[in-house]
Structure formats: C-alpha cells, structure tokens
Amino acid sequence: MAALAAIPxxxxxxxxxxxxxxxxxxxxxxxxxxxxxxxxxxxxxxxIEALIAAGDGPAxxxxxxxxxxxxxxxxxxxxxxxxxxxxxAGAGWPASRRxxxxxxxxxxxxxxxxxxxxxxxxxWSRPPPREHR
Amino acid sequence: MxxxxxxxxxxxxxxAGALIADRLARSGIRTAVLESGGSVDRGDAFRTYLGxxxxxxESPYPRPPDADFPVSDDSDHxxxxxxxxxxxxxxxxxxxxTSWHWLxxxxxxxxxxxxxxxxxxxxxxxxxxxxxxxxFYVEAERELGVAGDxxxxxxxxxxxxxxxxxxxxxxxxxxxxxxxxGTPWRVAATPQARNSLAREGRPACCGSSTCIPIxxxxxKYDATVHLRRARAAGAALHERTTATRIETxxxxxxxxxxxxxxxxxxxxxxxxxxxxxxxxxxTPRLLLDSVSERYPNxxxxxxxxxxxxxxxxxxxxxxxxxGEPVWPYRGPISTSGIENLRDGGFRRRRSAFxxxxxxxxxxxxxxxxxxxxxxxxxxxxxxTALRQEIARQSARHIQLASLxxxxxxxxxxxxxxxxxxxxxxxxxxxxxxRVGAYSRAGLDAAREVHDGIFARLEASxxxxxxxxxxxxxxxxxxxMGDDPRRSVVDRNLRSHDHPNLYLVGAGAFPTAATANPTLxxxxxxxxxxxxxxASLNGVTGQR
Numbered sequence: 001m002a003a004l005a006a007i008p009x010x011x012x013x014x015x016x017x018x019x020x021x022x023x024x025x026x027x028x029x030x031x032x033x034x035x036x037x038x039x040x041x042x043x044x045x046x047x048i049e050a051l052i053a054a055g056d057g058p059a060x061x062x063x064x065x066x067x068x069x070x071x072x073x074x075x076x077x078x079x080x081x082x083x084x085x086x087x088x089a090g091a092g093w094p095a096s097r098r099x100x101x102x103x104x105x106x107x108x109x110x111x112x113x114x115x116x117x118x119x120x121x122x123x124w125s126r127p128p129p130r131e132h133r
Numbered sequence: 134m135x136x137x138x139x140x141x142x143x144x145x146x147x148x149a150g151a152l153i154a155d156r157l158a159r160s161g162i163r164t165a166v167l168e169s170g171g172s173v174d175r176g177d178a179f180r181t182y183l184g185x186x187x188x189x190x191e192s193p194y195p196r197p198p199d200a201d202f203p204v205s206d207d208s209d210h211x212x213x214x215x216x217x218x219x220x221x222x223x224x225x226x227x228x229x230x231t232s233w234h235w236l237x238x239x240x241x242x243x244x245x246x247x248x249x250x251x252x253x254x255x256x257x258x259x260x261x262x263x264x265x266x267x268x269f270y271v272e273a274e275r276e277l278g279v280a281g282d283x284x285x286x287x288x289x290x291x292x293x294x295x296x297x298x299x300x301x302x303x304x305x306x307x308x309x310x311x312x313x314x315g316t317p318w319r320v321a322a323t324p325q326a327r328n329s330l331a332r333e334g335r336p337a338c339c340g341s342s343t344c345i346p347i348x349x350x351x352x353k354y355d356a357t358v359h360l361r362r363a364r365a366a367g368a369a370l371h372e373r374t375t376a377t378r379i380e381t382x383x384x385x386x387x388x389x390x391x392x393x394x395x396x397x398x399x400x401x402x403x404x405x406x407x408x409x410x411x412x413x414x415x416t417p418r419l420l421l422d423s424v425s426e427r428y429p430n431x432x433x434x435x436x437x438x439x440x441x442x443x444x445x446x447x448x449x450x451x452x453x454x455x456g457e458p459v460w461p462y463r464g465p466i467s468t469s470g471i472e473n474l475r476d477g478g479f480r481r482r483r484s485a486f487x488x489x490x491x492x493x494x495x496x497x498x499x500x501x502x503x504x505x506x507x508x509x510x511x512x513x514x515x516x517t518a519l520r521q522e523i524a525r526q527s528a529r530h531i532q533l534a535s536l537x538x539x540x541x542x543x544x545x546x547x548x549x550x551x552x553x554x555x556x557x558x559x560x561x562x563x564x565x566x567r568v569g570a571y572s573r574a575g576l577d578a579a580r581e582v583h584d585g586i587f588a589r590l591e592a593s594x595x596x597x598x599x600x601x602x603x604x605x606x607x608x609x610x611x612x613m614g615d616d617p618r619r620s621v622v623d624r625n626l627r628s629h630d631h632p633n634l635y636l637v638g639a640g641a642f643p644t645a646a647t648a649n650p651t652l653x654x655x656x657x658x659x660x661x662x663x664x665x666x667a668s669l670n671g672v673t674g675q676r
Contacts, residue, residue, distance in 0.1 A: 030515075030516055031515045031516060032515075032516070032519070032520065033515070033516040033517040033518070033519055033520035033521070034520065073513075076515065077510045077511070077515075080506075080510050080515055080519065081506060081507060081510055084503075084506040084523075085503050085506060085507075098184070099183045099184065100183065102503075104502050104503055104506055104523065107502075107520045107523045107524050107527075108462070108502055108523065108524055108527050108528075109524075110460050110462075110463075110524075110528060111342075111460075111461075111462040111463050111527075112340070112342070112463075114341070114342055114343045114462075115179065115182070115183060115341050115342075115343045115349055116341060117339035117340055117341055117350075118339060118340030118341075118342075118463060118464070121337065121338075121339055121340070122301040122340075123340070123463070124301065124303045124304065124340050124460075124463035124464030124492070125301045125302060125303060125304060125307075125464075126304055127304050127458075127460055128460055128463075133458070133528070
C-alpha cells in the first residue's frame with residue numbers, strides 16, 4: 001500500500017490504463033466484495049497507472065486474465081487494501097474524498113464515516129435500523 | 134524593539150489563558166495575549182485531518198518550526214527524554230491551544246482529591262478544598278457549556294444544575310449498563326463540554342465522532358469561544374509571538390516578557406500583571422530559562438519546585454470483541470464512564486482510576502476498522518467474506534481506558550536540555566519521568582477490572598496494552614501551596630516570589646486525582662481572575 005501511495009501518476013499512454021480498466025474494475029469488485037458500481041472508474045484508472053509505474057504490470061495482467069499465481073497474492077491483497085483504506089490512486093483525487101469514500105465505511109453501513117454527522121441526531125442511542133446493519 | 138503594552142499580559146491562549154483574558158477584558162482591563170502558535174481555520178484543519186495518513190490528535194494542526202510541539206507518534210520529537218519511562222502526553226501550540234483536540238470530558242474532582250495527605254497519607258493536600266472551589270466549578274460549567282445528568286453528582290456535590298441536559302448516551306453504553314447491573318461497577322453518563330442543544334451560537338452535537346482531533350461543527354467547546362469574546366471586549370491577541378524570556382526590575386516585579394516572531398521581529402510585552410498560561414511544560418520552561426544573576430534558578434523558583442512534580446494520568450487501555458453487536462463508532466467518543474472507583478481507603482496503597490467507556494471502538498489501540506482490514510487481508514480473506522467479517526467484527530468493538538492517579542514526585546520534572554534549543558534559542562524541554570509503583574498498582578488493578586467487565590459482556594479476543602499510555606493531561610510543575618518553600622504559587626495562583634506574576638493551568642495542581650483536568654483548570658482560572666483584578670489595584674510597581 002505504501003508503494004501505491006508513493007508512486008506519482010505518470011503520463012502513460014492512456015491506452016495502457018484504459019484497456020485494463022474494465023477487467024480491473026471487475027477484479028476489484030470481486031476482491032472487495034462490492035458491486036462494480038462502487039468501484040469508481042477514475043480511482044481505478046489511477047490505481048492501474050500506479051501499479052504499472054511500480055512494475056506490477058505483469059502480475060496485474062495475470063490477475064486480470066484469471067491466471068494468477070501464488071506469488072500474485074500480495075498484489076491482490078494490496079489492491080483490496082487500497083480500495084478499503086481509500087489510499088490515493090493517482091493525482092486529482094483530494095485526500096479528504098479518498099478517506100470518506102474508502103470502502104471500509106461502506107462495509108460498515110451502521111456507522112457514518114468519521115467527521116460526518118450521524119443520519120439523525122441522537123440516533124446513536126438506538127441500534128442502527130436493520131437495513132444498515 | 135517593538136513594545137506591547139497592557140495592564141495584563143497573558144502568555145498562552147488555551148483554556149486558562151482564554152478564560153482569564155475574557156474576564157479581564159470584559160472588566161475593562163487592557164489585556165494582551167501572546168500566543169506562539171497561529172490561528173486555526175476549522176475547515177482547513179478538518180480537511181487536513183481527513184487527508185492525514187496517521188490520524189493522531191495533532192494531525193490537523195500546523196506545526197511550524199518556530200512553534201513546534203511534541204507529537205504522538207514519536208516521543209523523541211521536541212521532548213528530550215531522560216526516562217526511565219517515556220513521557221507520552223502531547224499538546225499543541227495554536228490560538229486556542231490544546232483545547233482544539235481535547236475530548237471534552239468535564240468531570241469535577243472529588244472532595245477527597247484535595248486531601249490525599251490527610252486522608253490517605255499520600256501526596257499532599259491542596260491549599261484549598263472542594264467547598265471553596267465548588268462555586269467556580271459551577272461558573273466553569275456555565276462558561277464551557279457542560280452537558281450532564283442531573284440525577285447523579287458522581288460523588289462531587291453540586292450547588293447548581295448543569296447548564297444543559299446530558300448528551301445522549303449510546304446504545305453501547307446501555308449494553309454496558311445492563312451487563313454490569315449487580316456488579317460494583319456503575320455506568321454513569323459523562324459530563325462533557327459539548328452542546329446537547331444549540332447554545333450560545335454553537336450547534337448541538339451531531340455525532341461526527343471526531344471529537345479528537347477536531348469537532349467539525351464546534352459543538353465541542355474550545356478556547357476560541359472565549360478568545361473571540363475577549364477580543365470583542367478589546368483584548369489584543371498576538372499570534373505567532375513566542376515568549377522567550379521574563380524580565381524583572383530591581384524590586385523583584387516582573388517588568389515584561391520578551392518575545393520573538395518567525396520573521397525575526399523581537400519585542401517586549403509589558404504589563405502591570407503577567408500571567409503565564411502556556412501549559413505545564415512550556416510555563417516552567419520559560420521560567421527556568423529566564424536566568425539572571427539575581428535569579429540563577431530562573432523566575433519564580435526560589436523554592437526549586439518549578440518543573441518538578443510532573444504528573445499525567447497513566448492510562449491502562451484494554452479492548453475486545455463484545456459477545457453481541459454493540460454498534461460502536463457512533464456518537465461522541467465517550468458518553469459514559471465508571472466513576473465510582475475513584476475513591477476509597479485503597480488509595481493508601483494504590484491509585485484510584487476512572488474508567489472511560491469508548492464509543493469509538495478500537496480507534497485508540499489499533500486505528501479502528503482500517504487496521505482490521507489489513508489483518509483480515511493478511512489472513513487471506515477477500516470478497517464478500519472479507520466485507521462481512523469486517524462488519525461482523527467492527528460491530529462488536531469495545532474498549533476501556535482507565536485513567537490512574539500519579540502521585541507527585543519531585544524527581545519527575547521538566548528541566549532545560551543542556552544542548553538542544555528551539556529556533557528562538559530557548560532550550561528544549563528535557564523530561565525525567567517515572568510512572569511509579571503507586572500508579573503501576575493502579576494500572577494492574579484497572580486491568581483486572583477490565584477483565585471483569587469484559588467477562589460480563591461475554592467478550593472475546595481481550596487485549597491489554599502492555600504498557601501505560603499518556604492521557605494528554607500534563608500537571609503539577611508549578612504547584613499551589615501555602616508554603617513558599619514547597620510550592621510555586623499560592624492559592625490564588627500567584628507566584629510566591631513575584632507579586633505581579635500568576636501561573637495558571639494544570640501546572641498548579643498539587644495532586645492529579647483521576648478527573649480529566651480541564652474543568653478544574655477552568656475553575657481555578659475563574660477563581661484567579663478576580664484576584665488578578667484586585668491585585669491590579671494594589672500593584673504600585675511601574676514598568
């Protein structure tokens with residue numbers, strides 16, 4: 001995750017990321033357990049660029065093709081953590097939004113992301129409604 | 134050399150400095166506040182927090198080299214640690230001081246807390262008692278805006294109601310209360326300086342849950358409330374203005390306080406009265422550094438007590454998975470505690486403690502749900518199984534923090550580092566600190582109580598931090614007393630050595646008790662303000 005964080009988005013040929021975007025979103029949805037609608041295309045694009053820049057292109061391509069090997073597990077784990085933890089994914093994504101849109105909060109529907117008011121004042125005195133558990 | 138002139142010069146704009154500035158300015162007294170740090174913009178600070186990689190209490194706030202301060206994730210930054218134990222409590226330099234990131238807990242001392250020596254043969258007695266301070270607790274609760282449960286005085290008798298009804302306790306609090314019914318451990322709503330209704334232009338708490346490090350909507354009290362009022366009443370606030378030396382005249386009065394700004398500008402602030410409110414590390418640091426031929430031990434230090442008796446509330450942190458979902462991470466960080474273990478004959482042998490029940494799950498010990506993700510991914514979970522397990526576990530995160538009392542020890546102290554200085558040339562603070570057997574026994578006892586509580590909650594995965602943590606409560610280094618040989622200030626917080634110098638804040642505490650210090654800091658400051666006004670009329674020394 002640190003590697004993803006440290007690498008700035010490079011000006012790659014757009015095709016490199018674009019061609020991988022759809023399968024990466026599908027992969028990310030599967031790995032994270034979320035519907036593909038939650039896998040934001042802009043963030044996905046930024047993550048792909050960062051991975052390629054870090055030299056993870058071949059491993060990424062194996063994952064995307066369904067030909068993953070044991071040695072690719074750490075990369076899969078890093079992708080999951082990046083989505084859940086809201087790690088940066090390239091330029092142009094404000095840090096505050098990354099934090100609030102981190103998937104971990106969407107996994108925890110019973111709470112609001114830190115810094116956001118609860119849905120109704122004082123609702124913390126009651127269990128969350130069933131649909132949010 | 135620029136001169137700042139006022140009737141009263143105050144160094145530091147945290148809780149104590151802001152309350153006194155407000156009282157003085159509204160009495161028509163010309164007041165100047167010097168603050169080393171800068172202004173904080175709430176929105177900017179909040180956004181900084183959201184983007185911070187590590188969400189420490191100080192993470193939202195600027196920390197320029199000329200107004201540097203200790204940080205939570207590196208105990209060797211700024212502090213120079215002599216040990217044997219690391220001093221882990223931190224603070225801010227900013228307009229409003231550390232009030233920006235305090236939790237908001239506003240608990241009074243117990244009557245016994247003022248008489249540790251007489252009752253339990255430990256520590257010292259305060260020069261004043263609970264009854265004498267009680268009216269000022271009432272004022273402090275009104276000024277800070279404390280919400281509390283009228284049905285329970287938590288052992289501190291009250292002459293007036295709380296200004297506001299209690300902040301709604303959480304479902305989690307109720308789970309604890311029901312599980313602990315019939316045990317010696319009584320769950321009670323925590324009085325806190327947090328609006329439970331809209332009051333005095335600030336909104337009610339909406340459950341943002343980021344009390345530490347910042348309340349995004351200012352429902353939690355911070356000292357900018359009183360700084361705004363003070364300025365509206367004519368007080369001057371000089372930010373990015375660091376006090377570097379105290380000057381005295383031939384008669385032993387403080388004649389002024391030298392200051393510096395980051396652009397190199399230097400000056401002196403002259404008052405008839407001077408108040409140091411820079412906290413229990415920075416106030417002694419300034420006093421000790423103001424050495425002269427006449428005062429080789431620094432200002433206000435004929436007793437050799439300045440910087441000594443440093444105390445914190447060493448914390449025992451414990452966390453676990455509750456047996457049933459408790460739905461944490463909602464509401465303020467803490468709305469209930471266990472307050473009935475704070476007094477008794479056992480204080481002869483070991484420290485008492487107050488237990489803070491956390492609503493924010495495992496944030497303090499582990500970083501919360503984010504860290505859960507890492508662990509589960511490492512175990513090989515992905516996909517729906519991962520997502521469901523994160524939710525299943527997080528819903529059961531419980532945590533207890535017990536604040537133990539540390540006894541005053543003259544060898545626990547703030548001194549000046551022999552080698553390292555800040556950019557203004559003032560030596561950095563060197564801390565000598567030992568938690569001590571009395572508190573260690575309290576930490577041990579707290580751990581056992583935590584185990585008992587967790588058992589009642591059918592908890593699993595119980596963990597205890599293997600070492601103490603700091604509570605951020607820095608106390609004792611300019612302590613009050615009637616005897617000038619054994620204390621630094623008198624019962625009105627006036628220096629024994631210099632009649633026009635007041636030293637306010639938690640440095641004045643002769644003992645630490647188990648209560649979060651802010652409410653008592655506020656009560657003492659509000660009690661000192663009229664004494665300051667009175668001594669203005671009596672001080673004849675000229676600048």
